[in-house]
Amino acid sequence: MRSGAKVGIVGGVFVVVASGVAYGGYNLWNGITGGSQDVGTRSAPKTGPVTAEEVTATAGDFLAAWAAGEAERAGGLTNDPVTAAPAIAAYREGAGVSETTITAGTPTGAVVPFTVKATVTYDGVSKPWTYESKLSVVRGESTGRPLVKWTPTVLHPKLAAGATLRTGTAKTPPVKAVDHKGVALPPEKYPSLVPALDALRQRYGGKAGGEAGVETWIESANGTPSSTLLVLSAGKPGELRTTIDAGVQAAAEKAVKEFPNAAVAAVEPSSGAIRAVANNPASGFNTAFQGKQAPGSTMKIVTAAMMMRYGVAGPDSRVECPPTVTWDGYPFHNLKDFSTEGDLTNAFAMSCNTAFIKAINPLKDKGVHNTALGDTARKWFGIGEVWSVGVQTEDGNVPESSGTETAASYIGQGAITMNALNMASISATVKDGGFRQPYLVAEDGEDGQKFATAERLPGEVARGLRKMMNAAATAPEGTAREAMRGVSSPKGAKTGSAEVGTQSTSNSWFTGYSGDLAAAAVVEAGGHGGDAAGPVVAAVLKAG
Incomplete structure (x- = not known):
């Protein structure tokens, strides 16, 4: 397989397309390397930078396991399985993810971008959810194996250490932010305001007179919501007047x-x-x-x-x-x-x-x-x-x-x-x-x-x-x-x-x-x- 091969995961099955030939891969890495060796004949751990083939194969195995909901297997393909496996399991359970399709892009060195298309379901309500993230492949320090470098941002680019994804009735009602003259401040028009308005919502949303809806959000280690990622059913926003001037x-x-x-x-x-x-x-x-x-x-x-x-x-x-x-x-x-x-x-x-x-x-x-x-x-x-x-x-x-x-x-x-x-x-x-x-x-x-x-x-x-x-x-x-x-x-x-x-x-x-x-x-x-x-x-x- 050569660098630049197209990689995709559909329904949890990893597919590599190179030179017009498709290869299915449950454990593609073993397929490329010839599988594991007996203990008595195992060579010294491989050293040096990961190769293009190792990057493509390792990323594919990891994304396939994640898409299939196999948290333990996916975690085992990272350099921190103790942390990664529970986090991957919590992704599906805490966020209410019922289906996942992941499509990998063309690697740049050891970095592989990918697109996640998931379905989030809560209390009988389902909604599609799409976003982009990336991962890096590194060589294991002791084993020499190519592994996904674990960081919470692999699961979602806004996910920090200790934070989790949650889906449910929002802890605070949404707010409609307006400037000091009453002009609306929609996030799609003023994207730089999003972090500030998310924080203002958590602090003042309960006082603004709205009603909470069902959402997917990032919850920090102390239980505080920080970013709304998906709205399954909109609540009734309350109005929050800010000092911002729209112009x-x-x-x-x-x-x-x-x-x-x-x-x-x-x-x-x-x-x-x-x-x-x-x-x-x-x-x-x-x-x-x-x-x-x-x-x-x-x-x-x-x-x-x-x-x-x-x-x-x-x-x-x-x-x-x-x-x-x-x-x-x-x-x-x-x-x-x-x-x-x-x-x-x-x-x-x-x-x-x-x-x-x-x-x-x-x-x-x-x-x-x-x-x-x-x-x-x-x-x-x-x-x-x-x-x-x-x-x-x-x-x-x-x-x-x-x-x-x-x-x-x-x-x-x-x-x-x-x-x-x-x-x-x-x-x-x-x-x-x-x-x-x-x-x-x-x-x-x-x-x-x-x-x-x-x-x-x-x-x-x-x-x-x-x-x-x-x-x-x-x-x-x-x-x-x-x-x-x-x-x-x-x-x-x-x-x-x-x-x-x-x-x-x-x-x-x-x-x-x-x-x-x-x-x-x-x-x-x-x-x-x-x-x-x-x-x-x-x-x-x-x-x-």
């Missing part, structure tokens, strides 16, 4: 699709209301809310606030911006080793790393250089507080640092982690003059929801930050100028690029505001902030 959301969905991996969030500065959240890919992990990534030079907004707070420099203070600066024996560089002269506003607009790292010395004299950035982030921007957005979020982290990590943190590297929502909130705080915790559903206090708070920015600090962000967005030397061209005033922005491990190209970051809307975006491996993330943010701001 801004549509612009965000369109903007992130320009890049393979991108996330954006938009917040109303005057209220904290979240107007948009979008990710590409749209399904799965909500990077915009739950990402934990170094934000690069967008963090200089907070660093500049710290410098003003401790009297190191203000927007009109003359600062040094040499090509490089060394801290704790490690050299830090500006982009292409540029240098400039002028005030802090100029250094901010041009995103001069060295000018901000030089703030360490005067802060060291005050004994706060390792803690001042995190203290400022918490005090004025709410970063480090626990946010109650309405769905799960990562709330930003600016930990105490030391050595070279302190210098790195001043330019948004080191141990600092942020996401698009955090950085959109930072721009919103500058625009409004004070932190207002972002939220998707209005605070009601009924389930312990309580918004995080922070002190308002001192007036001179707020004005200084707005001056610097406006220069970055409008001055001839401003790194955000090109991206913000055409965005309405008053406006401000900050670019960033963050180095990530061995990734050859930096992540692109951008945050800014226009009128009463602030937004931030991150594009994985997008390079300079103004080149990739900048246009995403600009598109969202223009829609506001």
Whole structure:
């Protein structure tokens, strides 16, 4: 059999079609290898990468056993049969799967994609269910046998460790989500909202006045439903009003699709209301809310606030911006080793790393250089507080640092982690003059929801930050100028690029505001902030 053979399973019977000849296979692997050998003549375990024939045959045997409902046999074809066999059995029993047809696609190396077509039945109601997944074939460490690498995502791409599939009467009624003006937010039109709306349904569905239907869902290890996969009989949805703006959301969905991996969030500065959240890919992990990534030079907004707070420099203070600066024996560089002269506003607009790292010395004299950035982030921007957005979020982290990590943190590297929502909130705080915790559903206090708070920015600090962000967005030397061209005033922005491990190209970051809307975006491996993330943010701001 050669690579590229067509593989299919119909009614639990595995079929391989190669060169126009069909081969049935109950134990195709043994058919290819000549079966098992006697113990006395067994050769040493095979080593090296799995072959194309091994991949096709092993995947076929596994999928055939799974489709036939033979959990023990399917589990035995994986590298973790103790975990796999019960999970495969629970797939059929817990989800109410009565029939299964699996069709494998063309392997790519050791990875085999496949399509599952199943029938789900519950209380006399049946409905077809189709989805795609994939598996990988590896060589057993002790036996040398080709085996399916077990992971719950083999059964379904959204299935996590410890989670199970369930079919029955839903634990909460469905909801019809609407934006802050009452415009409907159907998931097929706004796919990036699906993870957030699923979470909002679990939290607020019981209060929205609907009636539960029969569904298939993923249930986490603690018994909490997380994703509806199939609706067998629709319930009566209750209406859930969110802070989303349908027009801004549509612009965000369109903007992130320009890049393979991108996330954006938009917040109303005057209220904290979240107007948009979008990710590409749209399904799965909500990077915009739950990402934990170094934000690069967008963090200089907070660093500049710290410098003003401790009297190191203000927007009109003359600062040094040499090509490089060394801290704790490690050299830090500006982009292409540029240098400039002028005030802090100029250094901010041009995103001069060295000018901000030089703030360490005067802060060291005050004994706060390792803690001042995190203290400022918490005090004025709410970063480090626990946010109650309405769905799960990562709330930003600016930990105490030391050595070279302190210098790195001043330019948004080191141990600092942020996401698009955090950085959109930072721009919103500058625009409004004070932190207002972002939220998707209005605070009601009924389930312990309580918004995080922070002190308002001192007036001179707020004005200084707005001056610097406006220069970055409008001055001839401003790194955000090109991206913000055409965005309405008053406006401000900050670019960033963050180095990530061995990734050859930096992540692109951008945050800014226009009128009463602030937004931030991150594009994985997008390079300079103004080149990739900048246009995403600009598109969202223009829609506001």
